[in-house]
Amino acid sequence: MSTVNLDEILEFAVEIAHQAGKAITEGSETRFKNAAGFDEKKNTADLVTETDQNTEKLVYEAIQKRYPDHQFIGEESWAAGKQAKLTDAPTWIIDPIDGTTNFVKGFPFVCISIGFVYKSEPVIGVIFAPFLGYLYAAKKGGGAYMTSPLHPERRSLPLVQPPPLPSFKQALIAFEWGSDRSKEVMAQKTRTFERLTGDPASGVEGGEMALGVRSIGSAALNFAHVASGSLDVYWEIGCWAWDVCAGMVIAKEAGCAVVGSKAHAQNAVSSSWPPVVSPEVLTGRKYLVVRAIGDKEGKVDADAQKRIIQTFYQAVDEWDPK
Numbered sequence: 001m002s003t004v005n006l007d008e009i010l011e012f013a014v015e016i017a018h019q020a021g022k023a024i025t026e027g028s029e030t031r032f033k034n035a036a037g038f039d040e041k042k043n044t045a046d047l048v049t050e051t052d053q054n055t056e057k058l059v060y061e062a063i064q065k066r067y068p069d070h071q072f073i074g075e076e077s078w079a080a081g082k083q084a085k086l087t088d089a090p091t092w093i094i095d096p097i098d099g100t101t102n103f104v105k106g107f108p109f110v111c112i113s114i115g116f117v118y119k120s121e122p123v124i125g126v127i128f129a130p131f132l133g134y135l136y137a138a139k140k141g142g143g144a145y146m147t148s149p150l151h152p153e154r155r156s157l158p159l160v161q162p163p164p165l166p167s168f169k170q171a172l173i174a175f176e177w178g179s180d181r182s183k184e185v186m187a188q189k190t191r192t193f194e195r196l197t198g199d200p201a202s203g204v205e206g207g208e209m210a211l212g213v214r215s216i217g218s219a220a221l222n223f224a225h226v227a228s229g230s231l232d233v234y235w236e237i238g239c240w241a242w243d244v245c246a247g248m249v250i251a252k253e254a255g256c257a258v259v260g261s262k263a264h265a266q267n268a269v270s271s272s273w274p275p276v277v278s279p280e281v282l283t284g285r286k287y288l289v290v291r292a293i294g295d296k297e298g299k300v301d302a303d304a305q306k307r308i309i310q311t312f313y314q315a316v317d318e319w320d321p322k
């Protein structure tokens with residue numbers, strides 16, 4: 001297997017994230033050129049635009065030129081039938097636009113998500129949200145950082161010394177409505193949402209009364225916000241490796257715990273901590289991430305992360321995505 005220079009790859013990934021960001025903002029100017037400006041994929045809640053495809057092409061060609069022996073998995077190539085299997089080879093996993101609905105509407109939570117996997121483990125992650133100017137980046141073992149127009153200097157993630165998180169009553173949670181709106185899935189989702197947010201004193205059985213809920217429409221930016229500490233927890237069933245690969249590296253490097261399905265989480269909480277991101281978790285389409293938690297003295301509180309994961313999964317009705 002070819003060896004890789006992770007510092008060089010990170011620098012290159014940041015460079016192409018900026019190029020992709022430019023393509024996305026330019027694409028936004030012309031997105032209404034053709035009638036609706038988007039096409040439907042699986043259904044009316046799953047969109048693609050010319051800018052998704054052009055941006056993926058730009059990123060793919062840049063990677064091919066610089067690293068011709070690396071593998072590539074991208075959302076739009078996958079949709080077009082190029083469904084490469086994840087192997088041990090150095091592999092780039094890209095979503096050219098995460099938050100396509102936001103892009104179509106002009107809601108600014110839109111990003112390019114660039115992940116790099118080496119020996120089956122995500123090791124580089126770069127997320128750039130061009131309308132916000134937020135860049136998040138991480139290398140395995142090297143920590144995670146963020147830059148923004150307000151703070152152009154690199155700031156380590158999480159942005160503040162991790163505070164305690166005694167229960168869901170203090171938690172700002174992200175979950176998404178996704179594109180599977182079938183009766184069965186909606187029933188599981190709404191039951192889960194009710195338990196996480198509902199007031200047990202008013203009779204919501206198992207209600208955790210979470211502080212608040214956000215659905216910003218981008219899995220990658222949800223991961224990034226948990227990494228920075230602006231969100232406490234993010235959970236979703238149904239996204240793909242390209243939505244989460246970069247975010248997983250950034251989150252892990254920021255001290256978050258990343259787990260997969262309920263079964264995986266159950267296993268993880270009784271194994272060595274923090275759990276590694278295996279290929280099964282990366283491609284498993286069920287994701288839960290909890291921010292770094294400190295105790296009262298500010299020391300890392302792994303038990304608190306485990307408790308939050310266990311309580312969260314008690315509230316979840318899980319299903320298998322189609």
Ligand code: IPD
Binds near residue numbers: 101177216218238
């Ligand atoms: C979607 C977004 C959305 C999430 C979906 C993803 P896309 O990605 O991340 O927040 O709910 O699961 O597919 O379609 O905008 O690339």
Ligand code: CA
Binds near residue numbers: 075
């Ligand atoms: Ca996408």
